[in-house]
Amino acid sequence: MIPLQAAVIGLVAVGAVAVVLTRDLVRLAMASSLYALLLVVLFLVLQAPDVALSELVVGAVGFPLVIVVAIAMERK
Amino acid sequence: MSRRSRLGLFLFSAAGLGALLFWGVAGLPDFGHYRGPYGYVLNAVAQPERHVTNVVSATVFDFRGFDTLGEEFILFAAVMGVALLLRDVRDEHGGQRDEVRGDALRLVGLGFVAALFVLGLYVVAHGPITPGGGFQGGVVLASAFALVYLAGEYHGYRKLVPTPAVDFVEGTGAGAYAVIGLVSLLLGTAYLHNFGPLGTSGTLASGGTISMLNIASALEVSAAFVLLFTEFLEELIAAEEHR
Numbered sequence: 001m002i003p004l005q006a007a008v009i010g011l012v013a014v015g016a017v018a019v020v021l022t023r024d025l026v027r028l029a030m031a032s033s034l035y036a037l038l039l040v041v042l043f044l045v046l047q048a049p050d051v052a053l054s055e056l057v058v059g060a061v062g063f064p065l066v067i068v069v070a071i072a073m074e075r076k
Numbered sequence: 077m078s079r080r081s082r083l084g085l086f087l088f089s090a091a092g093l094g095a096l097l098f099w100g101v102a103g104l105p106d107f108g109h110y111r112g113p114y115g116y117v118l119n120a121v122a123q124p125e126r127h128v129t130n131v132v133s134a135t136v137f138d139f140r141g142f143d144t145l146g147e148e149f150i151l152f153a154a155v156m157g158v159a160l161l162l163r164d165v166r167d168e169h170g171g172q173r174d175e176v177r178g179d180a181l182r183l184v185g186l187g188f189v190a191a192l193f194v195l196g197l198y199v200v201a202h203g204p205i206t207p208g209g210g211f212q213g214g215v216v217l218a219s220a221f222a223l224v225y226l227a228g229e230y231h232g233y234r235k236l237v238p239t240p241a242v243d244f245v246e247g248t249g250a251g252a253y254a255v256i257g258l259v260s261l262l263l264g265t266a267y268l269h270n271f272g273p274l275g276t277s278g279t280l281a282s283g284g285t286i287s288m289l290n291i292a293s294a295l296e297v298s299a300a301f302v303l304l305f306t307e308f309l310e311e312l313i314a315a316e317e318h319r
Contacts, residue, residue: 049208052207065222
């Protein structure tokens, strides 16, 4: 494991804890989006660009979008 | 059960679970030491036998193409379920409240629509050559459409993606994948066996059926995600008007 990989794995661990500790739902949508971006970097560093692309579009864009719409509906 | 005995039970089971986890993880191959034979086989045969340089595409649309057919229909069924539950007979909603008023935001946002759309087409078209392909490119295309709503307005978005057309594209994509498999059968080979002209490695039209299945899944995935977004959006706006 090269230092870059170890550093990104550490960041992913920190991001995961941050997502778990976030209570506010709107912040949770943003936090999970940023966490997905960290995962994208991890996959890229581990030389899996295909998976990184999928994670980028689904984790960083699609999932938060659905959450935000669901929150907006719930608040009506 | 007293607090003390519950704590004792927790510590006992946590220690047991921890020991099992540690045992399992200790038995894993070392980091970066891949032990399975299939990856090496695929890396060795994908380029010479299928004329594609993206081994992931060769795996997904050829060597295990049947699994991908299943995945395709999981997405199809899930989106159909959403449409069945959320879609009702309704007209396009009136009102202008969704309009983005800031000129700078509109300009930059709508500029990104074009860039995202081209990027999506690029990722789809280069599926057999470089990382990416029908699924990833399809979702990028869908997010380009979603950005029309996010940076522009609801009516523009609805005009751009009329539901009947999106339904048609989604069904065509899912159906085309299954039909390409049937063509393989008619040619006397196994279902989804690659029959297409393999072309020259490294060009857009390489890989035979890999390219065709790639485009079929791009149609299916992009339309599925647009449909999903539209249904949620309609629901949101209906809730707003009901208020």
